[in-house]
Amino acid sequence: MRRTIALIATLLLASGTAFAGAPEENRARDAVSVLDKIMRIPEQSVPQSMLDNAHAIAVIPGVVKAGFVVGGRFGRGLISVRSADGTWSNPSFITIAGGSVGFQAGLQSTDVVLIFSTPRGVDSIVHGKFTLGADASVAAGPIGRTASASTDEQLKAEIYSYSRARGLFAGVALDGAVLSIDDRSNEAIYGRDTTPRAIFEGRANPPPAQVVAFRDRLEEYSANRHYRPGDTRSPQPQPAQTAPNGKDDAQGQPQPAETVPLKHD
Numbered sequence: 001m002r003r004t005i006a007l008i009a010t011l012l013l014a015s016g017t018a019f020a021g022a023p024e025e026n027r028a029r030d031a032v033s034v035l036d037k038i039m040r041i042p043e044q045s046v047p048q049s050m051l052d053n054a055h056a057i058a059v060i061p062g063v064v065k066a067g068f069v070v071g072g073r074f075g076r077g078l079i080s081v082r083s084a085d086g087t088w089s090n091p092s093f094i095t096i097a098g099g100s101v102g103f104q105a106g107l108q109s110t111d112v113v114l115i116f117s118t119p120r121g122v123d124s125i126v127h128g129k130f131t132l133g134a135d136a137s138v139a140a141g142p143i144g145r146t147a148s149a150s151t152d153e154q155l156k157a158e159i160y161s162y163s164r165a166r167g168l169f170a171g172v173a174l175d176g177a178v179l180s181i182d183d184r185s186n187e188a189i190y191g192r193d194t195t196p197r198a199i200f201e202g203r204a205n206p207p208p209a210q211v212v213a214f215r216d217r218l219e220e221y222s223a224n225r226h227y228r229p230g231d232t233r234s235p236q237p238q239p240a241q242t243a244p245n246g247k248d249d250a251q252g253q254p255q256p257a258e259t260v261p262l263k264h265d
Contacts, residue, residue, distance in 0.1 A: 024093060024185045025210040030061035031078050034111045035217050038162075038169055043144050045169065046115065046162060050141065051222040056081045056116035058179070059214070060096050065108045073098050075112065076182055078214050081122055081200045088218045090207055092196040093185035094125065098132075098177035111164040112174070115141060118158045125179050126196050132159060133175030140171025 039045045051057070060077030078091035096112065116122055124130040132138040141160030163172035181196050189211060190204040198204045206212075 028211045031059040034061045056122045058114040060112040063112050088215045089200040092199045093182035095182050113162040115160040130179045132177045
């Protein structure tokens with residue numbers, strides 16, 4: 001009997017170790033799925049220019065809002081930061097929580113996407129809890145290929161927020177929601193005592209493929225980022241222009257035509 005109990009305990013321990021990261025990996029899969037569904041229809045997605053210029057992107061699938069009269073919302077997701085060379089970091093896990101008051105009933109699940117236009121919001125999350133609208137300005141993001149911020153508030157926003165519920169994708173107001181680092185999930189994926197800063201800077205243990213896929217999908221959807229003044233990367237060299245006479249011209253200006261003396265009989 002003792003041997004049987006010991007064997008069962010060993011199997012349970014091994015099983016728990018093998019599936020320790022399963023919830024986090026499933027969450028990463030869900031986040032990738034949210035990105036795919038949102039970007040599938042360019043006319044109803046996050047504008048490409050916002051993706052190309054984003055400092056960080058967070059995707060929180062299945063944020064639950066529930067309650068009667070006094071309600072609340074909670075969700076778990078991932079956030080990646082753009083590195084100095086333009087590539088995306090491995091993601092850190094985060095949570096979102098917030099309360100709301102009003103006439104409401106039932107339960108609603110919503111996917112949330114946050115586009116960070118400056119590093120300040122991410123720095124605040126890394127150092128502690130961060131409240132949207134209080135610690136940084138947040139605005140409902142525009143959608144579509146040619147969409148642009150249409151108000152002064154949007155033009156100055158540090159974070160643009162989006163939601164996807166029942167197949168519909170649109171900007172959403174999230175003032176008062178609190179973002180925090182999910183240390184427990186980070187530990188399950190990257191190991192003990194792993195800081196979000198170490199994850200963003202590539203100094204943490206390599207994550208499983210499901211988590212890497214989130215970073216790779218961001219690379220795919222924001223691959224058309226162009227060099228802008230102030231970037232730490234050097235602009236890509238431009239090919240030399242060719243003049244009409246077939247010779248390369250360093251200034252990109254056509255060379256004057258060559259003259260050949262006429263022969264006299």
